[in-house]
Amino acid sequence: MLLGSVATSSTDIGTQEATSALEKSDSSKSGKNTAYNTDLEKGMDTVEQNDPALFAKIMTAGESGNGNNLAKDELEAYQEGDLTKSQAIDAVSGAQSLANKNGGGRINKHIRAEAKEILGGNYIKGGQTRAGHDILKFLEASSPLAQLIKGIKEKTSDGVAKDTVLDAGSTALSQGTQQAMSDLKETAPYLAQQFSKDAKAKNGNAMAEDLEIAGEESAQTGSTFSDADAAMLGSQIGVLGKGKVSRQDAAMFQAEFGEGTIDRGSTRGSKAWNKIENGMASFMSSIVSPVTNGVGMVDQFAKGHIKQGFEDMGEMVEGTLSDAALIVVPGAGAEIDAAEGAAEISETAASAATKESASITDTLKNAGSDALNTASSVADKVDYGTNLYSMTQGNS
Numbered sequence: 001m002l003l004g005s006v007a008t009s010s011t012d013i014g015t016q017e018a019t020s021a022l023e024k025s026d027s028s029k030s031g032k033n034t035a036y037n038t039d040l041e042k043g044m045d046t047v048e049q050n051d052p053a054l055f056a057k058i059m060t061a062g063e064s065g066n067g068n069n070l071a072k073d074e075l076e077a078y079q080e081g082d083l084t085k086s087q088a089i090d091a092v093s094g095a096q097s098l099a100n101k102n103g104g105g106r107i108n109k110h111i112r113a114e115a116k117e118i119l120g121g122n123y124i125k126g127g128q129t130r131a132g133h134d135i136l137k138f139l140e141a142s143s144p145l146a147q148l149i150k151g152i153k154e155k156t157s158d159g160v161a162k163d164t165v166l167d168a169g170s171t172a173l174s175q176g177t178q179q180a181m182s183d184l185k186e187t188a189p190y191l192a193q194q195f196s197k198d199a200k201a202k203n204g205n206a207m208a209e210d211l212e213i214a215g216e217e218s219a220q221t222g223s224t225f226s227d228a229d230a231a232m233l234g235s236q237i238g239v240l241g242k243g244k245v246s247r248q249d250a251a252m253f254q255a256e257f258g259e260g261t262i263d264r265g266s267t268r269g270s271k272a273w274n275k276i277e278n279g280m281a282s283f284m285s286s287i288v289s290p291v292t293n294g295v296g297m298v299d300q301f302a303k304g305h306i307k308q309g310f311e312d313m314g315e316m317v318e319g320t321l322s323d324a325a326l327i328v329v330p331g332a333g334a335e336i337d338a339a340e341g342a343a344e345i346s347e348t349a350a351s352a353a354t355k356e357s358a359s360i361t362d363t364l365k366n367a368g369s370d371a372l373n374t375a376s377s378v379a380d381k382v383d384y385g386t387n388l389y390s391m392t393q394g395n396s
């Protein structure tokens with residue numbers, strides 16, 4: 001009996017050590033990425049404070065997918081002393097992926113060589129042409145397999161994701177934009193009002209023209225609206241506008257405020273196509289969600305994250321029962337209460353899992369029973385809770 005107790009105790013200790021090691025590994029990864037993000041955010045804050053015009057150009061290049069300008073501007077911020085070497089390496093290393101994500105192509109060999117010379121390492125790697133990236137993006141959006149792989153990666157990854165310069169600079173951009181609008185209002189209240197009106201109408205060309213007039217008035221009167229203010233607001237015109245700013249308006253804007261100070265945005269057709277692609281990706285993701293949630297559930301249980309495991313299980317059941325409802329009652333869709341019943345599994349199981357006295361088997365049994373009561377119209381047909389309990393009984 002004593003030997004049995006020792007063996008059990010030894011096994012428990014081993015399990016606890018393994019779980020503790022996994023949690024420390026997850027915590028370590030999360031901590032490293034958090035430190036990375038905090039450091040990059042500090043760097044972007046410094047750039048905005050010391051050289052707001054350059055900061056705005058970095059944000060513009062990132063939003064428009066211009067990888068060449070993005071890396072070039074980041075290197076300039078490092079050479080000016082606004083970014084530390086580690087911050088510059090982080091920023092430059094992410095320039096290519098950010099460019100591709102926002103529709104840009106491969107950073108050219110001259111910028112790559114310049115970055116290598118300045119930073120002392122080959123930090124710009126990979127990259128796709130614009131056409132290649134567009135093809136890949138479409139295939140990923142329309143493929144259930146691609147969405148399955150993406151979902152599995154998301155469900156089995158731990159820690160905080162690394163920020164891009166756009167993420168890291170978002171707070172500074174918000175502050176800079178507020179200051180720019182304040183300066184615009186002080187310089188020409190009617191133009192500030194017109195700019196807001198054009199922004200609401202999503203007229204990119206009109207927004208650019210408003211700022212050009214403001215710049216001319218400020219130059220004549222010596223008012224507070226600066227080139228940096230114009231660049232700060234210009235960095236967001238592409239996002240705000242319905243379509244792409246014309247070449248003529250963009251050229252006039254940059255002639256007045258400097259190269260790379262305006263994000264022209266995408267054409268209406270391109271933005272519409274992006275919505276279609278995002279819709280396809282969302283649909284394909286919903287098809288494979290029960291599978292990816294199941295993977296996430298297993299991963300969380302394996303790592304000792306019991307509560308999160310049950311939450312993922314609830315999401316998996318929700319997807320399964322919702323699909324079953326559509327099969328049993330075609331066309332019923334959202335009117336079926338299957339999702340509510342499945343969600344009950346997540347809530348009940350997660351709550352019970354926090355109690356030390358609750359075993360996994362009992363938790364599954366209770367969760368399945370509650371869900372059956374809540375969604376009897378569908379659960380009676382698929383008998384999910386009972387089957388789940390039987391499986392756990394068979395596998396102890």
